[in-house]
Amino acid sequence: MHIEMLSKNKIKLIQSLNRKKGRDESGLFLVEGNKMVEEALRSDFNVETLISTPSFLGQLAGLDSRAKELVEADKESIQKASLLQTPQDSMALVRLPANTEPEITPNTDLMLALDFIQDPGNLGTILRIADWFGINTVICSENTVDAFNPKVVQASMGAIFRTSTVYTNLEKFLAKAVAAQLPVYGTFLDGKNIYTEPLSAKGIIVLGNEGNGISDPVSRLVTQKLVIPTFSTGKNKPESLNVAIATAICCSEFRRR
Amino acid sequence: MHIEMLSKNKIKLIQSLNRKKGRDESGLFLVEGNKMVEEALRSDFNVETLISTPSFLGQLAGLDSRAKELVEADKESIQKASLLQTPQDSMALVRLPANTEPEITPNTDLMLALDFIQDPGNLGTILRIADWFGINTVICSENTVDAFNPKVVQASMGAIFRTSTVYTNLEKFLAKAVAAQLPVYGTFLDGKNIYTEPLSAKGIIVLGNEGNGISDPVSRLVTQKLVIPTFSTGKNKPESLNVAIATAICCSEFRRR
Numbered sequence: 001m002h003i004e005m006l007s008k009n010k011i012k013l014i015q016s017l018n019r020k021k022g023r024d025e026s027g028l029f030l031v032e033g034n035k036m037v038e039e040a041l042r043s044d045f046n047v048e049t050l051i052s053t054p055s056f057l058g059q060l061a062g063l064d065s066r067a068k069e070l071v072e073a074d075k076e077s078i079q080k081a082s083l084l085q086t087p088q089d090s091m092a093l094v095r096l097p098a099n100t101e102p103e104i105t106p107n108t109d110l111m112l113a114l115d116f117i118q119d120p121g122n123l124g125t126i127l128r129i130a131d132w133f134g135i136n137t138v139i140c141s142e143n144t145v146d147a148f149n150p151k152v153v154q155a156s157m158g159a160i161f162r163t164s165t166v167y168t169n170l171e172k173f174l175a176k177a178v179a180a181q182l183p184v185y186g187t188f189l190d191g192k193n194i195y196t197e198p199l200s201a202k203g204i205i206v207l208g209n210e211g212n213g214i215s216d217p218v219s220r221l222v223t224q225k226l227v228i229p230t231f232s233t234g235k236n237k238p239e240s241l242n243v244a245i246a247t248a249i250c251c252s253e254f255r256r257r
Numbered sequence: 258m259h260i261e262m263l264s265k266n267k268i269k270l271i272q273s274l275n276r277k278k279g280r281d282e283s284g285l286f287l288v289e290g291n292k293m294v295e296e297a298l299r300s301d302f303n304v305e306t307l308i309s310t311p312s313f314l315g316q317l318a319g320l321d322s323r324a325k326e327l328v329e330a331d332k333e334s335i336q337k338a339s340l341l342q343t344p345q346d347s348m349a350l351v352r353l354p355a356n357t358e359p360e361i362t363p364n365t366d367l368m369l370a371l372d373f374i375q376d377p378g379n380l381g382t383i384l385r386i387a388d389w390f391g392i393n394t395v396i397c398s399e400n401t402v403d404a405f406n407p408k409v410v411q412a413s414m415g416a417i418f419r420t421s422t423v424y425t426n427l428e429k430f431l432a433k434a435v436a437a438q439l440p441v442y443g444t445f446l447d448g449k450n451i452y453t454e455p456l457s458a459k460g461i462i463v464l465g466n467e468g469n470g471i472s473d474p475v476s477r478l479v480t481q482k483l484v485i486p487t488f489s490t491g492k493n494k495p496e497s498l499n500v501a502i503a504t505a506i507c508c509s510e511f512r513r514r
Contacts (some may be wrong), residue, residue, distance in 0.1 A: 110508070236415075
């Protein structure tokens with residue numbers, strides 16, 4: 001092993017992972033930043049290629065043996081390949097996990113279902129919240145931003161490695177849940193107070209689009225409509241909460257009980 | 258009144274409001290985007306100058322009379338002056354409110370205190386959460402990002418007009434609260450479970466820096482240490498929640514009781 005410049009082909013591959021097409025074609029996604037690369041190596045994901053400066057490699061204390069291929073590169077060529085504004089000393093090319101829809105039974109653990117979340121930062125934050133509250137599965141509508149978009153991976157602060165994200169037809173999925181008599185929760189302006197309604201430890205919490213909330217076809221599949229009430233007493237009241245904030249409050253309420 | 262190009266001096270003034278120095282010198286802050294401009298006009302803040310296209314002015318239905326000065330401008334010159342990536346049809350120059358520290362009594366309503374929040378998006382989101390939960394005052398340490406930074410104003414989605422932000426020496430302020438026997442709450446890894454601890458409807462909730470949490474001098478003034486417990490059961494556990502997410506969960510827990 002010797003320190004090398006990253007090849008033109010490797011740089012081209014890395015940069016192709018910024019787009020869904022590139023990820024689908026190679027079956028890989030990009031992890032940047034030393035802390036995130038460490039998380040990838042500690043996770044159950046398959047790290048195909050670890051790219052690291054020799055000095056960061058020393059800090060990894062053998063964790064690098066988890067990678068199939070190791071490329072020692074100088075900082076300059078990592079910077080050249082990086083999609084970050086402030087590139088660090090390592091990156092990892094990681095195999096995309098299988099997209100397997102979970103079985104639904106009346107005992108299915110609490111899950112989140114995302115209906116057209118568009119902002120990568122919001123999705124990353126939602127994954128981080130799910131991870132914190134021990135929610136292992138996040139179902140995403142097909143028009144939700146891709147969880148393996150580098151911006152989502154970054155914003156998830158490692159939660160991407162600990163939470164299973166599944167892209168599927170959300171209406172069909174929720175219809176199965178309804179048929180299995182699993183409660184499907186969602187927040188609506190005319191819902192019932194989340195702080196006083198009975199909440200199940202099983203079921204699905206649906207979160208809607210940043211601008212438009214839960215879409216009409218999906219809202220018809222919600223069996224328990226909830227609201228996070230405002231405590232504002234001013235003449236001009238706030239209209240809404242950010243979707244990640246609403247997710248946090250819902251998860252906190254479901255889990256504390 | 259006729260449609261005009263914005264003068265060079267007006268454009269210079271507008272763009273100076275991107276920096277704290279410019280805001281301090283003019284005593285103004287910048288509000289961009291049609292919805293935000295409407296919120297400014299509906300609020301108790303003093304709108305010094307409303308800049309609008311004639312067509313948006315028509316939609317304001319007389320609300321524009323709340324502005325001291327009205328400049329009808331064409332979209333091109335609004336675009337030229339704008340700090341936004343996607344400029345809209347209006348902007349407002351609004352007078353900075355007084356920075357008056359609230360009196361502390363043992364009956365002081367629930368407040369937030371921010372210890373070195375650096376990210377404008379986080380501060381805007383925190384103001385939005387405070388507004389939702391009817392928390393009227395947000396005390397900011399002197400090293401917290403300025404609430405009248407255009408990015409904070411934008412991220413607050415109008416909460417900046419409904420929440421009083423006060424910049425002060427946070428340690429001195431909290432020392433007064435402690436002397437008045439007002440509870441000072443903060444979240445720490447070794448705190449007591451927020452879901453089971455008794456929480457007062459009065460007091461101050463301290464939120465810490467994005468990377469480092471609550472600073473040592475401030476943590477010595479926290480009288481009630483809390484923790485938001487993780488429900489993660491995996492081998493690799495998440496380390497932390499984003500500060501805005503932690504704020505949301507704290508506010509929700511304090512207010513629901």
